Amino acid sequence: MRIIFFAGKGGVGKTSVAAATGVKAAEAGNRTVIMSLDVAHSLADIFDINRDLIGKQKGKLVKVKENLWIQELDIQEEIQKNWGDIHKYLSTLLSTTGLDEILAEELAILPGMEEVSLLLYINRYVQTRKFDVLLLDCAPTGESLRFISIPTTLEWYINKIFKMERTIAKYARPVAMKLYNVPLPGEDYFDAIEHLFERLRGVDDILADPEITTVRLITNPEKIVLKETQRAFMYFSLYKMSIDAVIMNRVLPEDVNDAYFTEWRKSQHQYMELAHQYFSPVPIFPANLFKGEVLGVESLKILAKQIYGRKNPLKRFYEGEAYQISKSNQEYELRLMLPFAGKEDVELNKIGDELIVRIANFKRHILLPRPVAVLDSVKARLEGNQLCIQFEGGNHDQDKE
Numbered sequence: 587m588r589i590i591f592f593a594g595k596g597g598v599g600k601t602s603v604a605a606a607t608g609v610k611a612a613e614a615g616n617r618t619v620i621m622s623l624d625v626a627h628s629l630a631d632i633f634d635i636n637r638d639l640i641g642k643q644k645g646k647l648v649k650v651k652e653n654l655w656i657q658e659l660d661i662q663e664e665i666q667k668n669w670g671d672i673h674k675y676l677s678t679l680l681s682t683t684g685l686d687e688i689l690a691e692e693l694a695i696l697p698g699m700e701e702v703s704l705l706l707y708i709n710r711y712v713q714t715r716k717f718d719v720l721l722l723d724c725a726p727t728g729e730s731l732r733f734i735s736i737p738t739t740l741e742w743y744i745n746k747i748f749k750m751e752r753t754i755a756k757y758a759r760p761v762a763m764k765l766y767n768v769p770l771p772g773e774d775y776f777d778a779i780e781h782l783f784e785r786l787r788g789v790d791d792i793l794a795d796p797e798i799t800t801v802r803l804i805t806n807p808e809k810i811v812l813k814e815t816q817r818a819f820m821y822f823s824l825y826k827m828s829i830d831a832v833i834m835n836r837v838l839p840e841d842v843n844d845a846y847f848t849e850w851r852k853s854q855h856q857y858m859e860l861a862h863q864y865f866s867p868v869p870i871f872p873a874n875l876f877k878g879e880v881l882g883v884e885s886l887k888i889l890a891k892q893i894y895g896r897k898n899p900l901k902r903f904y905e906g907e908a909y910q911i912s913k914s915n916q917e918y919e920l921r922l923m924l925p926f927a928g929k930e931d932v933e934l935n936k937i938g939d940e941l942i943v944r945i946a947n948f949k950r951h952i953l954l955p956r957p958v959a960v961l962d963s964v965k966a967r968l969e970g971n972q973l974c975i976q977f978e979g980g981n982h983d984q985d986k987e
């Protein structure tokens with residue numbers, strides 16, 4: 587089984603790249619499914635499938651060619667299916683506060699519910715071995731970042747909170763109803779949650795195993811897109827999900843010589859260079875800006891060829907962790923893999939929440955998580971081919987937690 591997440595800002599080309607990867611993987615004989623998690627689905631359109639034909643198949647697997655299926659998840663329906671009881675309880679509770687019923691239903695979609703539906707699918711497909719490859723066309727970055735924190739949060743919830751809540755509810759239910767006229771969740775609510783957890787068991791291990799799961803970040807050579815990619819790079823690294831490639835989509839082809847594009851080309855070159863400073867040693871695969879939209883299998887094949895060349899698209903393109911952050915005794919340590927080990931002077935510069943590391947010709951920009959960015963003392967030492975950077979002090983609010 588191989589699972590690849592395609593993540594990035596809205597409109598950068600996630601769906602196109604996921605579809606291109608799927609076409610290539612399926613052609614090599616892998617049973618491949620591409621699942622779309624973006625509410626603004628466009629998978630079926632890319633494969634030129636008439637939505638009327640999908641009709642009742644909404645949310646189901648649709649075969650698009652030999653070895654290749656697509657599935658556009660219908661979030662509302664998934665929630666009904668997986669969360670029926672929980673959702674019902676929460677909307678009843680919210681409507682007792684005087685909220686309009688429809689609004690209450692809408693609000694009762696807790697953050698995380700959508701993501702959990704997806705986790706259930708991942709788990710099911712891994713267990714049933716129906717597919718060799720699972721490609722996940724993610725929602726725009728912000729939302730997919732929330733997704734990756736879900737397994738950890740759930741684990742915490744079930745171990746720390748769930749059992750206690752269940753016990754409290756059991757004793758407090760009659761009293762609460764009488765005194766406050768607020769329904770406390772019934773046994774079926776807790777049963778539903780427990781059942782859900784059963785079905786989620788193991789999915790966190792699957793996502794954390796870089797032999798199985800990696801993330802590919804899609805980006806464009808533009809300032810704002812790149813900045814967001816840098817942030818995603820940090821978060822995925824923090825959650826220890828392995829990023830094995832960055833795909834730089836929409837690069838102006840070299841043979842476009844029109845003077846109109848001179849400025850574009852210049853700035854694209856700059857941002858490509860910057861991308862190396864942000865993401866190296868993770869490889870960056872460029873793909874050209876097409877003449878028109880990327881539609882249909884033929885243009886997906888061209889896109890796949892530009893990105894992967896003759897390489898197997900399922901390969902794990904980068905095996906290390908680009909960087910690691912750990913914390914012990916109020917001290918944070920950042921470890922960076924260096925492409926070489928030398929004794930040259932290390933120059934560190936912290937500007938805002940970015941750390942700039944310079945050693946000889948090597949330069950890296952690393953976006954720091956907030957609790958680290960506010961610390962003021964920075965020290966570095968080389969250990970083999972790793973650079974260890976320590977951050978201390980200055981952050982008194984953090985000390986109190």
Ligand SMILES: Nc1ncnc2c1ncn2[C@@H]1O[C@H](COP(=O)(O)OP(=O)(O)O)[C@@H](O)[C@H]1O
Nearest residue numbers: 596597598599600601602836874875876879880
């Ligand atoms: N390399 C490219 N050249 C030209 N158009 C592209 C390219 N990549 C994507 N597009 C087009 O850009 C639009 C958004 O792409 P899409 O893959 O849907 O992005 P996302 O899934 O990230 O929102 C689509 O119309 C797509 O055809």
Ligand SMILES: [Mg+2]
Nearest residue numbers: 600601624628
């Ligand atoms: Mg999309």
